[in-house]
Amino acid sequence: MEKPRYRHIADFLISEIQKGQYGVGDLLPSEHELCRQFAVTRTTARKALEILTQSGFIERVHGLGSRVAERRKSLGLLNVKGFSEAVGAGVSTRMLIPPRLGRWVTGLPFQISAGELSSDCIHFERLRSVGEVPVMLENNWFAADQLPGFADREFVEGSFFKTLSRRYGIEILGSEQVLRALHADGKAAAMLRVSVRDPLLLIDIRFTTSRESIYIYSRLLCNTHRYPIGNSYFL
Amino acid sequence: MEKPRYRHIADFLISEIQKGQYGVGDLLPSEHELCRQFAVTRTTARKALEILTQSGFIERVHGLGSRVAERRKSLGLLNVKGFSEAVGAGVSTRMLIPPRLGRWVTGLPFQISAGELSSDCIHFERLRSVGEVPVMLENNWFAADQLPGFADREFVEGSFFKTLSRRYGIEILGSEQVLRALHADGKAAAMLRVSVRDPLLLIDIRFTTSRESIYIYSRLLCNTHRYPIGNSYFL
DNA sequence: TAGTGGTCTAGACCACCCT
DNA sequence: GGGTGGTCTAGACCACTAA
Numbered sequence: 001m002e003k004p005r006y007r008h009i010a011d012f013l014i015s016e017i018q019k020g021q022y023g024v025g026d027l028l029p030s031e032h033e034l035c036r037q038f039a040v041t042r043t044t045a046r047k048a049l050e051i052l053t054q055s056g057f058i059e060r061v062h063g064l065g066s067r068v069a070e071r072r073k074s075l076g077l078l079n080v081k082g083f084s085e086a087v088g089a090g091v092s093t094r095m096l097i098p099p100r101l102g103r104w105v106t107g108l109p110f111q112i113s114a115g116e117l118s119s120d121c122i123h124f125e126r127l128r129s130v131g132e133v134p135v136m137l138e139n140n141w142f143a144a145d146q147l148p149g150f151a152d153r154e155f156v157e158g159s160f161f162k163t164l165s166r167r168y169g170i171e172i173l174g175s176e177q178v179l180r181a182l183h184a185d186g187k188a189a190a191m192l193r194v195s196v197r198d199p200l201l202l203i204d205i206r207f208t209t210s211r212e213s214i215y216i217y218s219r220l221l222c223n224t225h226r227y228p229i230g231n232s233y234f235l
Numbered sequence: 236m237e238k239p240r241y242r243h244i245a246d247f248l249i250s251e252i253q254k255g256q257y258g259v260g261d262l263l264p265s266e267h268e269l270c271r272q273f274a275v276t277r278t279t280a281r282k283a284l285e286i287l288t289q290s291g292f293i294e295r296v297h298g299l300g301s302r303v304a305e306r307r308k309s310l311g312l313l314n315v316k317g318f319s320e321a322v323g324a325g326v327s328t329r330m331l332i333p334p335r336l337g338r339w340v341t342g343l344p345f346q347i348s349a350g351e352l353s354s355d356c357i358h359f360e361r362l363r364s365v366g367e368v369p370v371m372l373e374n375n376w377f378a379a380d381q382l383p384g385f386a387d388r389e390f391v392e393g394s395f396f397k398t399l400s401r402r403y404g405i406e407i408l409g410s411e412q413v414l415r416a417l418h419a420d421g422k423a424a425a426m427l428r429v430s431v432r433d434p435l436l437l438i439d440i441r442f443t444t445s446r447e448s449i450y451i452y453s454r455l456l457c458n459t460h461r462y463p464i465g466n467s468y469f470l
Numbered sequence: 471t472a473g474t475g476g477t478c479t480a481g482a483c484c485a486c487c488c489t
Numbered sequence: 490g491g492g493t494g495g496t497c498t499a500g501a502c503c504a505c506t507a508a
Contacts, residue, residue: 004496030474041498043278046475054289062475063505109463180459181416181434199416199434222416228344229414239477265493276479281494297494298486474506480499487493 009038009048017057017068018165027065028058055171093158097125099151105141108217109178110206115213120144122151127191130227134192137221146214164209164216171210178204192223201229244273244283252292252303253400262300263293290406328393332360334386340376343452344413345441350448355379357386362426365462369427372456381449399444399451406445413439427458436464 003011016022029037034045049066052058058066102123104112122144128136140160144150147168156162164170180202189196201224207216222229238246251257264272269280284301287293293301337358339347357379363371375395379385382403391397399405415437424431436459442451457464 006496032474041500042475043499044497047496049475060475061506063473064507065474109465177465179414179436179464181436181457182459183434197432199418201414201416201436224415224417230344230412241477267493276481277494278480279478282477284494295494296487298488298492300487300493471508472506473508474504476504477502479501482498483496485493485495487491489490 005038005040006044006047006051009034009040009045010051013048013052014055014057014171015169018169018171020166022068024068024070026068028052028068030065092129094127094129095124096127097123099124101144101151102141105139105217105219108204108206108219110176110204110215110217112215112217116143116215119146122147133223133226135223135227137188137191139219141217142215143213146211169210170214172207172216173210174208176206176208188221192221194223194225198223198225200224203229240273240275241279241282241286244269244275244280245286248283248287249290249292249406250404253404253406255401257303259303259305261303263287263303265300327364329362329364330359331362332358334359336379336386337376340374340452340454343439343441343454345411345439345450345452347450347452351378351450354381357382368458368461370458370462372423372426374454376452377450378448381446404445405449407442407451408445409443411441411443415439423456427456429458429460433458433460435459438464 013028022028028049031042031045031049034040034048035042038045049058049060052066053060056069059069060066099122101120104117104121105123120143121141123139123141125140126138127134128138147164150163153167156166161172164172181199182202183197184192184194184200186196188194188200189198192200194200201220201222203218203220203222205216205218205220207218209216248263257263263284266277266280266284269275269283270277273280284293284295287301288295291304294304295301334357336355339352339356340358355378356376358374358376360375361373362369363373382399385398388402391401396407399407416434417437418432419427419429419435421431423429423435424433427435429435436455436457438453438455438457440451440453440455442453444451
């Protein structure tokens with residue numbers, strides 16, 4: 001039942017990175033250094049570093065060390081290449097409904113657990129644009145009792161995921177997505193500045209996190225006409 | 236420059252699985268058995284098995300062994316949960332244009348290399364249905380010179396990917412996808428039995444494979460009205 | 471050249487599965 | 490109980506990076 005030592009070491013290093021003790025590009029302690037600090041052999045220290053590698057926290061360079069990596073390039077479809085990455089400079093985000101207590105969404109293609117439903121729900125809505133073109137209407141829901149004080153403070157660097165990581169030590173581990181194409185209704189058409197009945201892409205996402213009981217539910221409504229949604233990943 | 240021993244062992248085991256020496260659910264030789272066969276220590280044998288685990292070839296069960304797994308659950312969007320898996324029994328595939336030499340597609344959001352363009356192109360088109368409902372029109376393109384004799388034989392168990400794996404030893408390693416919602420044009424509407432201007436989901440995919448020079452290009456046109464496209468993965 | 475990560479050996483103890 | 494995988498130790502040699 002005890003956590004293995006390599007897991008302990010990995011968790012420690014991850015929390016250090018999340019706390020900002022090591023910035024992007026910095027070198028983590030070497031394998032031998034970790035062996036000394038935690039009184040383990042290199043096999044064990046290496047296994048810990050391997051976890052960080054495969055989770056995308058570090059890149060290992062032969063002869064140099066373990067370098068803290070740019071965080072996750074493609075986390076499902078939410079990290080939208082072709083707009084927040086590909087387009088880069090011209091991307092902006094406007095908060096339409098700031099985080100606050102609200103009703104749980106209905107109609108998502110995921111089962112929301114009884115535990116979650118018994119908690120209050122925090123919801124917020126944002127509009128993402130490329131230049132002056134609105135391209136994505138984004139809604140997010142999650143259980144309030146797991147993230148105390150969430151609604152009271154600004155996001156870390158304007159990023160929801162950075163806020164989860166830095167403030168609560170929560171990492172996104174994976175996601176489940178359901179995609180549909182549909183006609184724009186009146187409200188969506190107005191928000192995304194398209195015609196009613198124009199085709200839009202609806203993406204429902206359930207993110208799993210490093211805390212077992214916490215899921216993040218997102219619904220993205222995308223105008224893909226000018227900026228299609230890109231997504232890549234590798235096994 | 237020499238391949239490490241664990242890589243040798245992993246490659247050997249993968250080729251055995253691809254050749255069908257071990258079927259789904261079968262147990263691979265145990266770690267100790269591999270140690271004997273390849274005259275290595277457990278560390279090395281384990282590292283080989285870890286590669287197979289992370290590539291999705293096997294599942295390891297404590298106290299039992301390494302069991303050959305059902306191949307890849309979520310390979311990008313092509314392996315469509317919510318229809319070919321979720322719906323299961325009622326799924327059918329009809330070959331509209333069997334594999335044959337054709338023109339390279341234009342208009343995909345990927346750069347097709349000069350090497351590929353200088354080769355002939357094999358193309359085929361399939362229609363996938365759930366029960367009587369056509370839900371996806373699928374087109375595939377790839378360089379003919381890399382897969383000799385491809386057009387001359389039937390698919391292995393009706394599966395394109397199984398054919399690549401069993402016949403050519405090629406595994407899909409990852410994919411890059413671009414998504415758009417668009418109006419159905421006349422041809423698409425007829426094929427998918429929807430109205431002209433109904434919203435459809437267009438998915439363009441570039442698959443990377445275990446052979447560096449080989450890519451598979453796919454274009455999927457999906458009627459998501461009744462059967463949305465599902466996709467999940469984990470880091 | 472000193473320090474780093476990559477590979478590998480030869481053991482050990484334990485928890486788990488099956489019979 | 491016998492075999493399996495999970496964890497861990499205490500070394501070794503090598504290739505790579507940076508000063």
